Amino acid sequence: MDIFGKAAGQQEPSSKSIAKERLRLVLVHDRASISPQLLEDLKEDMLKVISSYMEIDENGTEVTLKSDDSSVALMASIPVIKINRI
Amino acid sequence: MGEVLVITSGKGGVGKTTATANVGTGLASIGKKVVMVDTDIGLRNLDVVMGLENRIVYDLVDVAQGNCRLKQALIKDKRLEGLCLLPAAQTKDKTAVTPEQMEELCLNLKKEFDYVIIDCPAGIEGGFKNATAGADKAIVVTTPEISAVRDADRIIGLLEAAELRNPTLIVNRLRPDMVKKGDMMDIDDIIDILAVEILGVVPEDQAIVISSNKGEPVVLDLNSSAGLAYRNIAKRITGEMIPVTSWEAEEGLLGKLKSFFGFND
Numbered sequence: 001m002d003i004f005g006k007a008a009g010q011q012e013p014s015s016k017s018i019a020k021e022r023l024r025l026v027l028v029h030d031r032a033s034i035s036p037q038l039l040e041d042l043k044e045d046m047l048k049v050i051s052s053y054m055e056i057d058e059n060g061t062e063v064t065l066k067s068d069d070s071s072v073a074l075m076a077s078i079p080v081i082k083i084n085r086i
Numbered sequence: 087m088g089e090v091l092v093i094t095s096g097k098g099g100v101g102k103t104t105a106t107a108n109v110g111t112g113l114a115s116i117g118k119k120v121v122m123v124d125t126d127i128g129l130r131n132l133d134v135v136m137g138l139e140n141r142i143v144y145d146l147v148d149v150a151q152g153n154c155r156l157k158q159a160l161i162k163d164k165r166l167e168g169l170c171l172l173p174a175a176q177t178k179d180k181t182a183v184t185p186e187q188m189e190e191l192c193l194n195l196k197k198e199f200d201y202v203i204i205d206c207p208a209g210i211e212g213g214f215k216n217a218t219a220g221a222d223k224a225i226v227v228t229t230p231e232i233s234a235v236r237d238a239d240r241i242i243g244l245l246e247a248a249e250l251r252n253p254t255l256i257v258n259r260l261r262p263d264m265v266k267k268g269d270m271m272d273i274d275d276i277i278d279i280l281a282v283e284i285l286g287v288v289p290e291d292q293a294i295v296i297s298s299n300k301g302e303p304v305v306l307d308l309n310s311s312a313g314l315a316y317r318n319i320a321k322r323i324t325g326e327m328i329p330v331t332s333w334e335a336e337e338g339l340l341g342k343l344k345s346f347f348g349f350n351d
């Protein structure tokens with residue numbers, strides 16, 4: 001992706017590409033912080049998938065979004081009780 | 087049964103009221119029956135943009151609270167038949183109307199009009215809830231600036247939560263000269279980020295200031311580029327397929343000639 005696309009004949013990145021990149025990042029944070037319901041739905045879906053492979057402690061499960069200056073990560077802590085024999 | 091369109095933005099001052107006046111007038115000028123509803127209680131503006139401020143007797147709050155009949159509060163436009171305005175109350179506060187009352191009002195207006203266009207106040211609080219309560223579709227207005235696009239993104243999320251999915255977007259105050267220099271985000275950049283369908287692009291245009299001075303929506307000005315942009319938006323709302331191009335936003339000779347001869351694509 002052309003993050004710091006340069007306008008024709010210019011050395012500096014164009015202010016437009018700076019704006020677009022800043023906007024992209026701020027929206028990752030905004031979108032991550034406004035939907036606890038979405039996170040809850042995601043957690044339930046994940047638990048469904050994982051529990052067909054192993055026995056997990058649903059009550060001890062935590063799903064959160066962790067963000068720093070330049071990125072957002074999905075963190076899941078899922079205690080395993082027993083792994084099924086395949 | 088007509089359709090209720092709410093025009094909203096999140097950030098204030100990006101052009102919702104101007105868009106409401108021009109979309110409403112544009113639709114009426116192609117023969118549709120249209121009512122515009124100003125829900126910005128306490129900060130009434132649509133009446134002056136339309137040049138109808140001297141005709142107000144009753145307002146939205148009077149209708150919602152049953153102080154008058156709906157028909158009594160509707161102000162007929164002076165230029166176009168089939169165009170009406172329901173003004174906001176100026177002296178009451180936003181809690182004077184409830185979302186339930188708005189829903190009922192929209193339902194009643196839909197029976198009489200092809201389009202009900204709702205001018206939403208800035209912000210995401212009660213006024214937004216009222217304005218969206220009875221809406222079938224939403225139009226989000228933004229300018230090509232970070233803060234406005236960010237707030238538009240938030241509003242799109244809130245609209246979805248309120249079951250108003252797939253809103254369309256108007257990018258207002260685009261300056262093709264700045265876009266060319268790389269100093270303003272283009273339509274594509276904004277669509278890319280917001281992932282919504284574009285309804286139209288309106289250029290920065292002095293004709294808008296002049297038209298609101300006079301109280302005559304710019305959509306009726308056949309020589310202005312903003313007027314052309316709003317005529318195209320009105321046609322797209324009725325289902326006509328007119329591609330959105332940035333030349334629409336160009337104030338150049340080509341655009342003027344095209345609008346003069348009535349070519350829209």
Ligand SMILES: Nc1ncnc2c1ncn2[C@@H]1O[C@H](COP(=O)(O)OP(=O)(O)OP(=O)(O)O)[C@@H](O)[C@H]1O
Nearest residue numbers: 098099100101102103104208259289290291294295
């Ligand atoms: N395309 C344009 N070119 C030039 N001026 C414009 C354009 N669009 C809007 N304006 C001007 O910007 C100002 C704000 O517009 P408007 O009142 O429609 O915004 P709004 O979103 O309704 O504001 P609020 O959030 O306060 O209700 C007005 O003075 C209007 O004339």
Ligand SMILES: [Mg+2]
Nearest residue numbers: 102103126131
């Ligand atoms: Mg307004």
